[in-house]
Amino acid sequence: MxxxxxxxxxxxxxxxxxxxxxxxxALLLVLVxxxxxxxLWASFQHPETGAFTLENYAAAxxxxxxxxxxxxxxxxxxxxxxxxxxxxxxxxxxxxRTDMPGKGLVWAAVLGTFIMPNYLxxxxxxxxxxxxxxxxxxxxSALTGAAAGPxxxxxxxxxxxxxxxxxxxxxxxxxxxxxxxxxxxxxxxxSTLGAGALRTTxxxxxxxxxxxxxxxxxxxxxxxxxxxxxxxxxALPARFQVMTTMLWQMFEFPPRVQVAAAYSMPLLLITxxxxxxxxxxxxxxxxxxxxxxxxxxxxxxxxxxxWVLLGYxxxxxxxxxxxxxxxxxxxxxARAWGRGFSLDNLTLRNIRFVLIDQPATRTATPNxxxxxAAASLIALGLALAIAYIVARRLVxxxxxxxxxxxxxxxxxxxxxAIGFYAAYTSKPLVLYGTAWILILxxxxxxxxxxxxxxxxxxxxxxxxxxxxxxxxxxxxLLALRRVVGPLLRRGLAGAFILVFIPATRxxxxxxxxxxxxxxxxxxLLFDKSDEGNFEVLSSMGLILVVVTVVLVLIGFRVxxxxxxxxxxxx
Amino acid sequence: xxxxxxxxxxxxxxxxxxxxxxxxxxxxxxxxxxxxxEKELTWYTAHYNSETAAALCQGxxxxxxxxxxxxxxxxxxxxYQRLAQDQKAGIAQASVISSTDQSHxxxxxxxxxxxxxxxxxxxxxxxxxxxxxxxxxLFVATAAGLVLITYNTSVVAASEAxxxxxxxxxxxxxxxxxxxxxxxxxxxxxxVVQMRKLYGWEYFKKLxxxxxxxxxxxxxxxxxxxxxxxxxxxxxxxxxxxxxxxGNPLAxxxxxxxxxxxxxxxxxxxxxxxxxAAKLLMEYLLSRExxxxxxxxxxxxxxxxVKPMAGGKSxxxxxxxxxxxxxxxxxxxxxxxxxxxxxGI
Numbered sequence: 001m002x003x004x005x006x007x008x009x010x011x012x013x014x015x016x017x018x019x020x021x022x023x024x025x026a027l028l029l030v031l032v033x034x035x036x037x038x039x040l041w042a043s044f045q046h047p048e049t050g051a052f053t054l055e056n057y058a059a060a061x062x063x064x065x066x067x068x069x070x071x072x073x074x075x076x077x078x079x080x081x082x083x084x085x086x087x088x089x090x091x092x093x094x095x096x097r098t099d100m101p102g103k104g105l106v107w108a109a110v111l112g113t114f115i116m117p118n119y120l121x122x123x124x125x126x127x128x129x130x131x132x133x134x135x136x137x138x139x140x141s142a143l144t145g146a147a148a149g150p151x152x153x154x155x156x157x158x159x160x161x162x163x164x165x166x167x168x169x170x171x172x173x174x175x176x177x178x179x180x181x182x183x184x185x186x187x188x189x190x191s192t193l194g195a196g197a198l199r200t201t202x203x204x205x206x207x208x209x210x211x212x213x214x215x216x217x218x219x220x221x222x223x224x225x226x227x228x229x230x231x232x233x234x235a236l237p238a239r240f241q242v243m244t245t246m247l248w249q250m251f252e253f254p255p256r257v258q259v260a261a262a263y264s265m266p267l268l269l270i271t272x273x274x275x276x277x278x279x280x281x282x283x284x285x286x287x288x289x290x291x292x293x294x295x296x297x298x299x300x301x302x303x304x305x306x307w308v309l310l311g312y313x314x315x316x317x318x319x320x321x322x323x324x325x326x327x328x329x330x331x332x333x334a335r336a337w338g339r340g341f342s343l344d345n346l347t348l349r350n351i352r353f354v355l356i357d358q359p360a361t362r363t364a365t366p367n368x369x370x371x372x373a374a375a376s377l378i379a380l381g382l383a384l385a386i387a388y389i390v391a392r393r394l395v396x397x398x399x400x401x402x403x404x405x406x407x408x409x410x411x412x413x414x415x416x417a418i419g420f421y422a423a424y425t426s427k428p429l430v431l432y433g434t435a436w437i438l439i440l441x442x443x444x445x446x447x448x449x450x451x452x453x454x455x456x457x458x459x460x461x462x463x464x465x466x467x468x469x470x471x472x473x474x475x476x477l478l479a480l481r482r483v484v485g486p487l488l489r490r491g492l493a494g495a496f497i498l499v500f501i502p503a504t505r506x507x508x509x510x511x512x513x514x515x516x517x518x519x520x521x522x523x524l525l526f527d528k529s530d531e532g533n534f535e536v537l538s539s540m541g542l543i544l545v546v547v548t549v550v551l552v553l554i555g556f557r558v559x560x561x562x563x564x565x566x567x568x569x570x
Numbered sequence: 571x572x573x574x575x576x577x578x579x580x581x582x583x584x585x586x587x588x589x590x591x592x593x594x595x596x597x598x599x600x601x602x603x604x605x606x607x608e609k610e611l612t613w614y615t616a617h618y619n620s621e622t623a624a625a626l627c628q629g630x631x632x633x634x635x636x637x638x639x640x641x642x643x644x645x646x647x648x649x650y651q652r653l654a655q656d657q658k659a660g661i662a663q664a665s666v667i668s669s670t671d672q673s674h675x676x677x678x679x680x681x682x683x684x685x686x687x688x689x690x691x692x693x694x695x696x697x698x699x700x701x702x703x704x705x706x707x708l709f710v711a712t713a714a715g716l717v718l719i720t721y722n723t724s725v726v727a728a729s730e731a732x733x734x735x736x737x738x739x740x741x742x743x744x745x746x747x748x749x750x751x752x753x754x755x756x757x758x759x760x761x762v763v764q765m766r767k768l769y770g771w772e773y774f775k776k777l778x779x780x781x782x783x784x785x786x787x788x789x790x791x792x793x794x795x796x797x798x799x800x801x802x803x804x805x806x807x808x809x810x811x812x813x814x815x816x817g818n819p820l821a822x823x824x825x826x827x828x829x830x831x832x833x834x835x836x837x838x839x840x841x842x843x844x845x846x847a848a849k850l851l852m853e854y855l856l857s858r859e860x861x862x863x864x865x866x867x868x869x870x871x872x873x874x875x876v877k878p879m880a881g882g883k884s885x886x887x888x889x890x891x892x893x894x895x896x897x898x899x900x901x902x903x904x905x906x907x908x909x910x911x912x913x914g915i
Contacts, residue, residue, distance in 0.1 A: 133798035
């Protein structure tokens with residue numbers, strides 16, 4: 001046999017899909033590693049000479065104030081993530097597994113919460129829980145006759161509450177997707193062995209959803225420490241700093257990009273630690289819930305408790321959506337919102353200004369949604385492929401790819417933007433000034449959400465389904481197309497929306513990357529937030545929320561109506 | 571028919587001239603023609619809010635048809651950061667830059683980013699603002715504003731309102747005062763430098779006893795007052811008066827010890843993709859038409875022939891105070907540190 005024939009034979013037997021994997025891994029490395037490596041390099045660079053130095057680290061950690069801000073961020077992040085579990089998990093369970101009434105309303109309110117930018121929510125919360133004049137405090141005083149109300153948004157607790165309000169939807173959606181896939185057989189087994197409904201839920205159902213809950217916990221934590229909008233509005237007046245407000249000061253004139261890079265580096269270590277922890281905690285247990293054997297999902301009958309649960313869901317969504325939305329609506333349609341609500345104070349002028357007189361909104365609105373959609377597609381495609389490579393162990397050192405895919409989340413958007421800027425203003429890839437730099441930045445920034453979701457979805461599919469296809473002679477790509485794809489379709493539609501929505505309101509990376517023709521709404525909103533013109537700010541926020549809701553509802557239509565109110569999973 | 575229309579047009583133009591004497595400057599036509607070939611210009615501005623920037627661009631496009639005006643309105647720090655990015659990447663995006671931070675102009679001049687142009691309309695600039703122009707014509711004053719005392723009229727009676735800066739430290743306003751942060755806002759930075767110059771850092775130690783509510787931008791005070799979260803503030807003239815004109819219960823006090831005068835310049839970039847349109851915009855920002863638009867938006871005019879809006883005083887009638895350029899450049903970094911020491915953020 002000649003060598004050529006041997007090569008040809010090996011080629012014939014080689015799984016061709018390996019090239020697809022290698023290409024996708026290369027893409028991941030370019031998208032994530034390139035900007036991060038530039039950032040890492042900058043953190044060791046002397047600002048003027050460019051020579052290697054440790055001065056940036058000395059400057060970033062040489063002051064107690066800077067370290068204190070880091071500690072504050074960790075406290076806020078942990079507390080907010082815990083609060084997200086308290087908010088999100090019971091709601092997800094209620095919507096997914098019980099006969100609670102009003103599920104459509106609860107789901108719509110969670111969706112509304114998710115769409116609302118946190119900086120808009122923060123302003124609304126200031127008006128509701130400001131210590132001197134907050135509406136909740138005034139209502140409390142009116143009811144009890146007390147001189148002052150108990151609420152103070154300007155505090156660590158206030159910040160944690162506001163952040164949790166606007167990030168718990170991740171927890172809700174992640175947990176719910178997992179719960180939707182768990183068949184009642186497992187619960188039945190527990191019941192047969194004599195466990196009550198509560199015990200079954202706590203010992204069987206929720207533990208099966210643990211990978212999703214932990215994935216969401218990490219996402220919540222990272223989201224909370226990387227936020228800029230809400231802390232700028234609440235932490236500063238409350239007299240404490242967090243990491244992002246500190247970073248902002250490093251970008252003051254003259255900007256100290258190198259110090260900022262050094263300041264954000266240790267967060268990468270924290271992320272790596274969190275994922276290691278997750279891996280350790282769940283590695284040896286099985287969480288496969290979706291098998292080829294089918295299975296039935298029945299709703300838990302709660303009796304009168306279902307009203308208690310509905311009450312809890314409405315309480316949480318009132319905090320996050322209904323009450324803040326009332327404040328925003330009042331301001332958006334007010335001539336002068338400082339006068340409060342009255343008929344002669346109503347006007348459409350603010351909406352008109354935003355839609356018609358302000359040319360920037362007209363270009364920014366389509367930009368926002370086109371960029372978000374493109375970024376979501378890229379992020380999701382890449383994330384799914386990487387998650388598959390890792391889950392099926394198609395390449396050695398697959399787990400390292402997980403860290404790469406999750407890394408962008410921990411780098412605060414403003415810093416990530418600097419890395420992007422450095423990466424895409426010089427050859428070989430000059431993207432600054434084009435829409436692509438924003439699309440790629442959004443795709444990279446939300447890759448972790450896409451990844452966590454894809455990973456959780458894949459984990460729940462038993463590999464034996466694919467194996468069946470392959471035993472019958474199908475290649476891996478065929479198995480993916482005909483077996484895994486259809487099984488994942490719903491989950492992926494949800495994941496798309498989970499990336500699309502934050503991309504429509506993404507601020508921190510957009511602010512340094514847009515140019516005249518590529519403005520997005522979040523940037524316009526942020527510029528409004530320090531103009532003291534709350535009427536117009538609210539109108540723009542309202543338009544962002546309304547357009548996103550309409551698009552998402554159209555999306556649900558396309559995917560299938562039952563996605564909105566999925567009582568039984570397939 | 572045609573002659574009647576011409577007659578009406580003539581009458582209209584005379585009436586128009588009578589209300590706003592549109593003074594053409596030398597070479598305006600030629601400049602307009604050259605600008606038309608460039609089609610559009612981009613203007614990075616931190617001088618006003620986006621409504622005012624939009625109104626000025628609209629006015630500019632109306633006066634000079636065929637030249638499109640794109641504004642990018644941000645805070646001064648962001649405007650400078652973007653410009654620095656563009657320069658570093660070798661991208662010519664903006665033609666005109668309008669920052670509110672004096673040190674930006676010093677740095678841009680040093681780095682050779684600006685080109686010189688002496689606007690013909692400079693003759694109409696308010697005399698008091700001339701000292702802010704660059705001797706080499708790299709930048710000229712195009713916007714002015716005041717930092718003054720503001721309050722919510724539904725809670726504070728006019729007679730009760732603070733009259734001078736030291737009144738803000740009166741214990742009766744404890745927990746009710748709103749100010750901005752010098753680390754975010756050039757307006758606040760200048761105010762802090764001036765207060766330190768007048769009363770020493772003791773002023774801020776006393777103010778801290780009142781636990782002021784600290785926002786970012788000076789405009790945040792307007793939101794705080796409207797929400798009644800604070801009821802007195804060290805606020806801006808333009809945004810406060812604009813909010814008041816909508817019917818919000820706000821008022822301004824011109825402090826007895828002086829309102830802080832903020833004058834901000836604009837300049838043309840050396841690598842401007844539309845240099846002629848840029849020159850035309852500089853002329854417009856100094857022109858009577860341009861300043862009338864500013865006044866409609868509650869901005870203080872810089873053209874000496876244009877009167878300010880009712881409800882606000884002309885800067886010439888007000889006692890204004892201001893640190894020198896050198897004091898500002900040296901003082902702002904210092905007071906940022908002191909401010910963080912005293913207020914903890």
